[in-house]
Amino acid sequence: MPRLPVLLAAVSLTLAGCATIPHSGDVEPVTQSPHGESQVRVYAVPPKEKAGPDEIVDGFLEAMTSDDPDFAMARKYLTKQASKDWRPEDSTTVLQDAPDRADADGTGQGGGSGLKYPLYGERIAEVDSAHSYQPVTPTSYKGTIHLVQQKTGDTKEWRIDQLPPGLVLGEYDFQRNYRSVDKYYFASGRKQLVADPVYIRQRIDPTTRMDPFTQAVKSLLDGPTNWLKPVVDSPFPTGTQLARGTRSLEFDDRNALKVPLNENAAKAGRAQCRKMAAQLFFTLRDLTSTRVGQIELLAGGSSLCVLSEDQAAEFAPDQGTGGEDPYFVNAQGRLAQLKIDGSDPVVPDPVAGPFGDGRTKLDTVAVARDERRAAGVGGGGKSLYVTSIVNDGDPVEPLLSSAAKQPKDRLSAPSWDGGGDLWVADRDPAKPRLLRFAGGVAPPKEVPVDGLDGRRIEALRVSADGVRIALLLTQEGRTSLEIGRVERHGSGADETVSVVELQSAAPQMETVTAVSWAGPSRLVVVGKESGGVQQVRYMQTDGSTSAAGVLPGLNQVTAIAAADNDEQPVMADSQDAGIVQLPSGANWQTMVETGSSPVYPG
Template sequence: MTGRDLSRRRFLGLGAGLAALAGCARVPTTGPVTQVSASADTPGRVGIDVDPQPPPRKASPEIIVAGFLQSMTSPQNSYRIAREYLTEAAARSWDPESGAVIYDATTNTPVVTGSTAGLKAPIIARLDAAGRYRPVTGQSIDLDFGITRADGELRISRPPDGLVLSLFAFSRAYSTVALYFTSLTRPFLVPELVHLPQATSNPTTAVTDLLDGPSDWLAGAVTNVFPTGTKLSSDAVAVDNAGVSTVPLSPEVTRLTDAQRRQVAAQVSWTLAAYPQVSRVRFTVGGTSVAIPGAAEDDTVSTGLFTSMSPLISSDLPTMKVLRRGVLGQVSDQSGTFTPLRGLLGADSGGESPAGVAVEPSGGFWAVVDSSRQNLLSWQEGARVTRQLASGTGLLRPQVSTDGTCWTVSVQGDSSRFIAVGNSRGRLQIRADELATRRVVAFSVSPDLARVAVVLQDRGDRVLAMLRIRPTTGGAPGVVVDGLREYHLQGSDSGLTLIDDVGWISATELMVVARATADSPGAPYQIALDGSDGMAVGPLSGVNIVSLSTLPRSDGINVLALTDGGQVLRFEDRYRWRTVADQVTGMGICI
């Protein structure tokens, strides 16, 4: 898990960006343009902002519409400035807190004809009232702002339902905060992202949102340990000069056991880690500190107390292992020397090359799909035999999840089903009805075991999708994989039109291989788990990436990329990848 700010956005260019902020060619020119820095209360970044201004006297329809669109990024005082662009009746009825649409303003601007003004544009995503992001495709807005005259000035009589934000405005004005809940079946915390206006995002709003609980979609996989009815007992979560955040809670929390108090403290500590000014957290009820097991003498806690609830590793130099000419071996990070592993699939290999391999995160064993793609096997370095785990048809490259379970997908035609075998060789019963009529071409189970990202193929389209992993109801064994959500990402970047592969790089972020067209080279992109915040990470040109191997970590990125020519590239920084091996057909990365 990471406490770093997740609000990183692509730099879109200042000149084009200021126009896109309002979604039109003209923006109000009466407000000051200032260099701003992220507030101490807000996970943000340095940037150039245009301060929204009230409507000037005798403003034209163009200025009224542009000013209204721009001022929707200013939530202070219940969007007071934005309401000044509306008629009195419209200002009373408009509900900016109901959600938002994020639209493509690159070639779509308001159209003003005489005294009328409208906006037609494709919708990239929607935000619900809680700030949860949902990519969409095939939807558009068609607004008529109903320009009318009130007291001698032009005003808008028909505002949209909720907010309307260009992608640039959303990128500049919103920050992303991970709310952490407790897994129903695992000892892990599970994040859910919300996008909040930077101007009002602070520890108080984050804790309030956390107390409201997870979305209905995630609720089947997690629990909010806070008792029903728990709320903040004062208006603010205070942060002192030493970085101690005091969270005043209502008396319901006094009913919790020691273990439950530790869980809620972990949820809050990880959530508030998004705010750099918070270093430690203290909980109070009625002004008296709440005892948290393991807390410091001053009754404060930090994320360091709850590292056991994170499924992520911390490793700057993981071990790189590859399948080269049918032989599994280790690659030296410094010299690139390939050293075959001991045993049947390493130095003693003499059979057909496996179709897919994956290594357990700590390097303890391998999951292997044989050349026929009909058998899932396990193998330990040094062993002269493999063990049969399961069989199927058209098995995909396997994955060994955080708990040591070996996963693959059996694909027959346009039907897919998950296969998972635990480290005790017990077959996990998985119900995934939504995939019975879908063709999966790649998948990756999240490190907290609450989600699985899949790439779905439908004729020529390949789209990223997310499913949740939840326990079955009624005490039946196994899990249900459902809640399929497709992420159509091409609206935010045309390079994300076709998705080839996916892997988790942290608790909140993925890396995908994507391309603009079937003939375009594959390139890696870093995206948030909800499909927001897509960012190209290179290599820039001359390379066609076809697959990835990732090792989720808490403090950086561990990724290997395989090219169509068999080269393995290791991620070092954005746009900087280093070649570490060649003549490779499969790879794994472990501690």
């Protein structure tokens, strides 16, 4: 039967002193909106006449959580000078819960001619003016709001003259007002697109008055975040911005979008323009619930280029990232493939060559993204091998052997990047090192890692774009998850590679057991918080999380694997249940009862 249009009224929260429910207005059809947009709205109201200092502080804190244009209502709680100086767009401090103020009885603390209200909370992240989310290990936050009485007409009213910089929001209000968006740039010197996650407003931005599509485009044109900037390029000519006054971008009935740019964009040639359009195509792709059919770039009213959905596939960030079926090491140490086709019972299909016929027994494995070769570690972590998995061949000699005495101190599971390079860590206490095999062949080259500070690389996973690496780092019994930037200089035999600027990706977790890439900017992580139980959850590479990211419970997980295509099930090795899968919308299902090292290509 035909789908009926959905009619929704605006939903709002009634919050003390500052939020109100509209009592008039029509119920309107919901038009196409950014995916996941929250329907909960907070409407700010101005301070009441002769409001007490408690009411002013509480009202301002609530008004900061609204979408009010230019935070006009929030500014009514400030003195004229404080309003002029306050720049809410410069930064956002994210707390575990809404900021708590002292002196709830309204007496305040003596502060000269005014009143001082300390603010408290547990700080978990900062968002800078470039919309980059930076998580921190939860730490105590303390801020201050200071009030004075100023003359308004014939009376004196309490107003705020000193306040913390930017916005201070609880995590719930932050997630209600903001959403994560991947903007895309090209890996330096390559055609591979790299995701750069930022946070934009769910609805109209109070400061710029731009809708979410326009915010995303502006953020893309402003350039990559500082952390990613050294390893990516943008083909947009210097100074390219949206045409003056552009605040809204809308798809037409053919799902085509025209993006008006300033005259600087006219310097781009046609091939360059197509790459610019590809960046926009994939940046906007996840912001709409319908597919993006076409992107057209304009400069000075003239068309620069048009890129269709089919043409954009040439630049897809997940191209060449492998097939849809995972692999695992069976109980006999052989590499086999699991067919995710719903058949029961599941019959694993051994691969061809030494890894599949048992001549080279494996502990852990990584399958190249073209699915023609695999790298395996065997002999209790002692030796690394690479061989074909599509053709039979002679037994292979190890590319690398660890000298460590204990298996736990030998080689980590290997990982392939999107350029065909193979990575592995030797955990030998006498000589710990990260190694890269260009093209997956010998000889290995050691990759220096800045910022290890005595920590040992326990496990690693390289991203498909090859410019980021997820590292599990162990020290004094705690294993943390950090993301490093992979910098390459030179080319061919002279190329040097290093990992720099490690940033914590799960600071709230006491220890992390396993990790896998699960798309351009997302990880699936196994770990636990202090005093908590083991959990499996999705996390962004910038360390941000959401309640929706927690996956169904699973005990004793030792390995995890996810595909770049989020329609494929997450795979795990559970000591309780064997090799299991998590299809979309279902619970964990056992595929085979014995085995280890489940992996997707990469």
